[in-house]
Amino acid sequence: MIKKPKKTNSKNSQIYTGVLVLENKKVFKGIGIGYQGSATGEVCFNTSLTGYQEIISDPSYAGQIINFTFPHVGNVGTNKEDLESDKIWTKGVVFNSEITSPSNYRSFLHLDAWLKKNKIVGITGLDTRSLTNFIRDKGAPKGTVAYSKAGKFNISKLTNSTIKWHGLKNLDLAEKVTTLKNYVWKGFKTWKKEIGYKKNNKNLFHVVAIDYGIKKNILRYFSNLNCRVTVVSCKTSAEKILALKPSGIFLSNGPGDPAATGKYAIKIIKDLIKKNLPIFGICLGHQILALALGAKTKKMKLGHRGANHPVKNLIHDKVEITSQNHGFEVIKENLPRNIEVTHKSLFDNSIEGIKLKNKPVFSVQYHPESNPGPQDSVYLFQEFINNIKKNVKKKRS
Numbered sequence: 001m002i003k004k005p006k007k008t009n010s011k012n013s014q015i016y017t018g019v020l021v022l023e024n025k026k027v028f029k030g031i032g033i034g035y036q037g038s039a040t041g042e043v044c045f046n047t048s049l050t051g052y053q054e055i056i057s058d059p060s061y062a063g064q065i066i067n068f069t070f071p072h073v074g075n076v077g078t079n080k081e082d083l084e085s086d087k088i089w090t091k092g093v094v095f096n097s098e099i100t101s102p103s104n105y106r107s108f109l110h111l112d113a114w115l116k117k118n119k120i121v122g123i124t125g126l127d128t129r130s131l132t133n134f135i136r137d138k139g140a141p142k143g144t145v146a147y148s149k150a151g152k153f154n155i156s157k158l159t160n161s162t163i164k165w166h167g168l169k170n171l172d173l174a175e176k177v178t179t180l181k182n183y184v185w186k187g188f189k190t191w192k193k194e195i196g197y198k199k200n201n202k203n204l205f206h207v208v209a210i211d212y213g214i215k216k217n218i219l220r221y222f223s224n225l226n227c228r229v230t231v232v233s234c235k236t237s238a239e240k241i242l243a244l245k246p247s248g249i250f251l252s253n254g255p256g257d258p259a260a261t262g263k264y265a266i267k268i269i270k271d272l273i274k275k276n277l278p279i280f281g282i283c284l285g286h287q288i289l290a291l292a293l294g295a296k297t298k299k300m301k302l303g304h305r306g307a308n309h310p311v312k313n314l315i316h317d318k319v320e321i322t323s324q325n326h327g328f329e330v331i332k333e334n335l336p337r338n339i340e341v342t343h344k345s346l347f348d349n350s351i352e353g354i355k356l357k358n359k360p361v362f363s364v365q366y367h368p369e370s371n372p373g374p375q376d377s378v379y380l381f382q383e384f385i386n387n388i389k390k391n392v393k394k395k396r397s
């Protein structure tokens with residue numbers, strides 16, 4: 001159990017062991033959790049009610065401090081399965097209520113101990129509603145979260161390092177989080193039998209996934225659909241990728257500014273599109289694909305982060321409830337003519353999916369692999385496989 005602030009003898013004041021300092025010098029006080037130290041990043045909020053371990057372990061959160069709007073985070077502890085990557089890239093976490101002792105049959109470690117083990121600085125006991133309101137009004141600010149057991153903070157030093165940090169705009173973080181070595185995915189240890197994924201060794205299709213910060217659940221889904229998956233580092237040339245003889249190419253999610261990653265990724269994707277292979281992109285992969293097709297991206301004021309975002313599929317004329325995590329978007333205006341918008345957000349009408357009119361190439365801004373979140377959009381994996389099947393047939397005939 002995380003302790004409440006201690007009351008000191010005089011004046012009834014409390015000792016705070018955690019602070020969150022924003023770039024505008026606003027300071028939130030609370031109780032430090034996880035790793036003792038400080039971490040600077042962009043402060044965003046996520047509205048998911050469940051799935052905190054999957055959220056924190058999503059590499060797309062590199063460079064970010066996550067403020068959870070759901071007040072009770074940590075009640076089910078942490079386990080060995082709900083990990084979306086082996087290394088945790090999230091900079092820091094902000095919770096409202098103190099973390100209770102874990103109550104779940106899968107729990108392996110208390111969330112506080114798990115954060116400490118993964119060197120994540122956190123703060124709890126903070127008014128997350130007021131922080132969310134601030135972000136909603138002013139946009140996602142830069143911030144520093146700090147934890148000191150002695151409750152000693154140099155606020156002006158923390159504020160200065162917050163202001164000095166360059167922020168996420170123009171920052172390529174995919175090159176930091178991508179795999180150093182290409183590998184064939186064999187991550188069956190983290191298999192989620194309860195959810196019904198099958199360990200499939202039929203290897204009917206070969207998907208080459210470009211790793212900008214890939215989530216494990218994407219790999220689980222591909223494997224479940226009889227695919228062998230080779231994960232390649234984000235700067236792998238189109239030539240090297242084609243030498244692997246892929247049946248389809250997957251462009252993964254990932255952190256940072258798509259325009260910065262695009263500096264090398266656009267050429268690779270353009271070369272792959274020329275080969276008429278089926279391509280499927282998710283989130284950062286979607287944004288970079290759009291850039292490669294001649295569209296533009298921009299930073300959003302707040303971004304979309306949660307497991308409850310309604311998206312309209314304009315082709316099926318159906319609404320999907322989706323899992324989302326992005327702070328950049330593809331600009332609607334002046335889209336190249338060969339791009340068709342397939343999905344839009346019902347929250348703000350922003351683009352949530354596109355496809356090429358004349359090739360088996362499509363992408364979505366949201367996360368059909370969920371984890372956490374609803375599975376309404378999982379059909380997109382099957383659509384990609386259908387494109388692969390059609391392409392194989394075409395080549396044979």
Ligand SMILES: NC(=O)CC[C@H](N)C(=O)O
Pocket residue numbers: 060252253254255256257258282283284285325326327328329
């Ligand atoms: N989940 C993602 O792939 C995020 C994409 C990109 N980094 C953004 O924030 O918009």
